[in-house]
Amino acid sequence: MKGTSYLSFKVRLTVLLMAALVSTTFAGNFKNDMDITFGGARANILNGGQDLTLSLDQYSGSGFQSKHEYLFGRFDIQLKLVPGNSAGTVTTFYLSSQGAAHDEIDFEFLGNSSGNPYTIHTNVFAQGKGNKEQQFHLWFDPTAAFHTYTILWNSQRIIFLIDNIPIRVFSNNEASGVAFPKSQPMRVYASLWNADDWATQGGRVKTDWTKAPFTASYRNFNAIANMVVGGNQVPTSSGINDNQAWSSQGLDAAGRNRLRWVQSKHMIYNYCDDRNRFPNGLPTECKQSRFL
Numbered sequence: 001m002k003g004t005s006y007l008s009f010k011v012r013l014t015v016l017l018m019a020a021l022v023s024t025t026f027a028g029n030f031k032n033d034m035d036i037t038f039g040g041a042r043a044n045i046l047n048g049g050q051d052l053t054l055s056l057d058q059y060s061g062s063g064f065q066s067k068h069e070y071l072f073g074r075f076d077i078q079l080k081l082v083p084g085n086s087a088g089t090v091t092t093f094y095l096s097s098q099g100a101a102h103d104e105i106d107f108e109f110l111g112n113s114s115g116n117p118y119t120i121h122t123n124v125f126a127q128g129k130g131n132k133e134q135q136f137h138l139w140f141d142p143t144a145a146f147h148t149y150t151i152l153w154n155s156q157r158i159i160f161l162i163d164n165i166p167i168r169v170f171s172n173n174e175a176s177g178v179a180f181p182k183s184q185p186m187r188v189y190a191s192l193w194n195a196d197d198w199a200t201q202g203g204r205v206k207t208d209w210t211k212a213p214f215t216a217s218y219r220n221f222n223a224i225a226n227m228v229v230g231g232n233q234v235p236t237s238s239g240i241n242d243n244q245a246w247s248s249q250g251l252d253a254a255g256r257n258r259l260r261w262v263q264s265k266h267m268i269y270n271y272c273d274d275r276n277r278f279p280n281g282l283p284t285e286c287k288q289s290r291f292l
């Protein structure tokens with residue numbers, strides 16, 4: 001009936017406008033957007049949903065995941081890492097789909113003994129296959145203040161950014177037969193856990209439990225993304241505001257310069273340079289420029 005659909009259109013428009021209005025005032029909200037997945041009271045939502053802390057002790061770490069699934073988007077979170085002796089701890093912020101042939105886009109922050117730098121570990125999985133690691137040391141102390149970590153994911157590329165500086169681009173190379181995550185909706189995940197069997201200096205430096213609990217703080221989660229609700233794609237409220245700029249975003253000349261700076265000065269491992277690991281030849285995507 002015409003009358004009903006007009007009414008529902010008006011209601012939907014009002015809801016959209018309200019959502020757009022709300023998103024300009026409050027970005028993401030941990031209380032509304034996230035569920036605690038493990039660790040119970042070790043995960044704490046504070047300030048009405050503006051802040052979230054995760055902690056780790058001898059018995060458990062903690063974590064959270066987004067209530068919604070997304071297919072493409074820009075995901076920002078501010079993070080202050082475990083200070084002092086963080087050896088053995090791993091803090092994460094990543095996207096992942098479900099199932100064996102899953103897709104995943106990872107930021108992992110590997111702790112270190114006091115005075116030694118964190119390692120920022122990145123990886124991309126497509127249809128269950130990863131092995132695409134790049135690692136970095138940072139140009140600042142990630143435990144002294146909040147910094148913004150971003151995963152931008154569209155159909156052409158994935159860009160990892162720190163404080164809006166691109167540190168890595170993974171391009172869609174399907175034309176050359178390289179799988180790319182583009183059809184499985186993903187949730188946002190974050191966690192703090194113990195991985196002292198491998199994380200710090202190859203597992204040689206263990207977690208010092210006398211320093212527990214270890215705490216990492218998250219702030220200002222924001223997704224400008226296609227939310228998948230009941231099989232349909234719905235832009236998030238801030239997506240409407242942003243006019244979907246992320247969906248075709250690539251690097252401009254300034255972005256490529258900054259990426260070159262990070263990759264030449266701060267990258268400590270690139271799977272594309274690891275010929276020992278791939279004696280039968282480097283993965284196909286490694287033949288392409290990493291600055292596209």
Ligand SMILES: *[C@@H]1O[C@H](CO)[C@@H](O)[C@H](O)[C@H]1NC(C)=O
Nearest residue numbers: 110112116117119199200201
């Ligand atoms: C810890 O510090 C050492 C020494 O500076 C460094 O080689 C290593 O990459 C750092 N990160 C981790 C996670 O071990």
